[in-house]
Amino acid sequence: MDDMLRAAHWTAARSGIAGTLFDPRSARPRPAWELVEDLVAVVDGALRRHGDRDEVHAGLGRIRREGTGADRQRRAFRDAGLPGVLEHLADLTAGHHRRRNSHYTPADDDHRRSAGDRPG
Structure with a gap:
């Protein structure tokens, strides 16, 4: 598993958010934006409770638009x-x-x- 995580880290550093990332739940590569969307969905309630939801969504929108x-x-x-x-x-x-x-x-x-x- 350590070798797989090292390879996943290298891939993420090389291709960034536009590429694929290792999904630890499925142990398969997935488009990075899908994993980000999944993570945001999981923490959405906490983001809302702490008043950070709009800022996180705005920041992710900026990254989608501007890179x-x-x-x-x-x-x-x-x-x-x-x-x-x-x-x-x-x-x-x-x-x-x-x-x-x-x-x-x-x-x-x-x-x-x-x-x-x-x-x-």
Whole structure:
């Protein structure tokens, strides 16, 4: 089983959410999004009780639309080479991505800084 899990880990790292993942319940590969949907369905009640359901669904929707971080970096490289990737990462570091999140406010950064955390 250890070899199977190592192989599954390698496959997941290589193909990500767009690929197939090892389903530990069936011991077979399945499309990654199916497994994510199954997991979300299992934890849906807890997400709802804790007020996280909408945020989780929005985040998964964003990943479906825009791709993962690796997908976005590859797209930036394809469109503008290494300078495009560096600009993309600089924007993320500067916090530009959070402004699209309805839960983010500039006060969030002020709170983090006052608590001694680094922004972002």
